[in-house]
Amino acid sequence: MGTLLLDGVSKRYGEATAVARVDLDIRQGELVALLGPSGCGKTTTLRMVAGFIEPTAGRVVIGGRDVTRLPPHSRDTGMVFQSYALFPHMSVADNVGFGLEMRKVGRAERDRRIAEALRLVRLDALSDRLPRQLSGGQQQRVALARALVVSPAVFLLDEPLSNLDAKLRAEVGLEIRDLQKRLGLTTLMVTHDQDEALAMADRLVVMEHGRVLQVGSAEDLYERPANTFVAGFVGRCNLLAGTREGTDVFRLASGAAVPCAPDATARGGMLAIRPERIEVAPDPAGAGRLKALTYLGARTEYHLELAGEAIVAVTPTPLPDDPRRRLAAGDPVRITWVPDAARVIPLDSAESPAR
């Protein structure tokens, strides 16, 4: 058990920067998710922690020990690979026991801990099977048990749910989270799936172009995104260009004035409003227009136009006698939101490429 510290960790390939000065401090028992689109450097960061890639600069410290120059086999991390990477020629029990064998744990003790780990992932009945005789979900659990059984200082998860079908995904995600909490595992996870990250992690690290854009809880990222990339990547978001006037008025590029939250510090930038914060009502004198609407059962999506800007609003589907149920494409509508729901995000912190 331990902590994980990344101190200015960078990786360059010639001129190209894969990871630029990542600082991260993970507490004992915390689950942190690196979240970002493919190619953002999250996997490279994880692999630098595991020791498969050597950083160009910076330090990786596990449980107070600087492991930056140590090979993977002496780092004491337990990694679950995206492809599970089970040893195809070994039984489930031998897969799980491999790490213990490498640590020279005696036969009896080894068998006991293998059985315990397999019980933990509810696979004790399948210990004699070969990996290819298992389903994807079962293979995933073998990979978990194999990494857990050695009680690593740091637990690493590389896209742990991406090879499972949608139904299994939420279930296994919760299971992993439960296990991680119960065992108090210090965990670094990589994912491109925001739902996965929001559901499992204590803290999220949003990355793009090799840089960390924001670190925070799910609520921090969703309610107070630091820049437009985070706003757009974590959940859906309407982003409207313009400038702030006074404290709570935002002037759109087209000239229209709309309300915004007064606490924002930025002047010029983007107005960010989550679709579910926008109210739509039929109004012949309304400034907005309904371009299209999508009925999704529990929710209804409204594709709107306001002063030349496209805006998406999502609401729980209104009751049948609600006037909004009679809205049709082309209708004029009134579009409203509480000022606090619309935050001005500075432009300069977003989308500048990494150096």
Next chain:
Amino acid sequence: MSVASLSPAAAPALAGPGLSVRLGRIAFLALVVLAYAIIFAPIVMVVVTSFFDQEIVSFPPDALTLRWYVNAWAQRDFARGFVTSLQIALAATAIGVPLGTAAALALVRARIPGRGLINTFLLAPLAVPAIVAGSALYMFYLRAEDWLDMDIKATFGGLVAANVLITIPWTVRLVTASLAGLDRAAEEAAANLGARPLTVFRRITLPMLRPGIVAAALFSFVASFENLELNLLLVGPGRTTLPVAMLSYLEFRMDPTLAAVATAQIVMVSILMLVTDRFVKLSRIV
């Protein structure tokens, strides 16, 4: 395609597939049968004629006999050639497969300049006609004997060295293919669990390559054992391989003894393949 789907009883005309579909299936089946017939006809001919009684093969046979097998057994050259071929093929496989595996590992894993060129070079023995390679080796051996003042041609070592050339391209080819399909994450997982590089290789990489290496050994052995052209000029009196011994016999006699010898070889190779297939599924690799 199942036989049942073709029988009219199992597929009533009304409910069954249309006429053109059925005709297509029949045509396809006929093509498959024809292809197998073309592949197996020569082998079947050899096996059948080895039991014909008359010396000059003609159809139908006057009688069936095992005397050609007895004759083959009695020919000292065949027995000796068989043993020599077996020794050479085993030795060449034992040397060539580890070498070829190492070469494949280096070609796939290491960043060697001119990799493509080296790969082509190692596969060249398959592309160069064996008789050309044999002549070249023959001349090279004569020259080398002069320089080193020792016998190379017609020695066991000289023949094994030549046959290693046959085994290397097979091994490089098959092991390279296995390596390409190998999930490197498994090796990383082993390292992550505390295995040092050599342990990873011994416990994970090598076992995962096993099917490819076994197939490489099988093909190397068979290719070396049945090789005629490369060895033709390199053998000498008292040390002749079985294929060369068969060719020599053919110069004077045309009786079915050769068919008997060939049948024995076919049986041996088939058994080898079947046994190998029990351990690794060859159909998955080749």
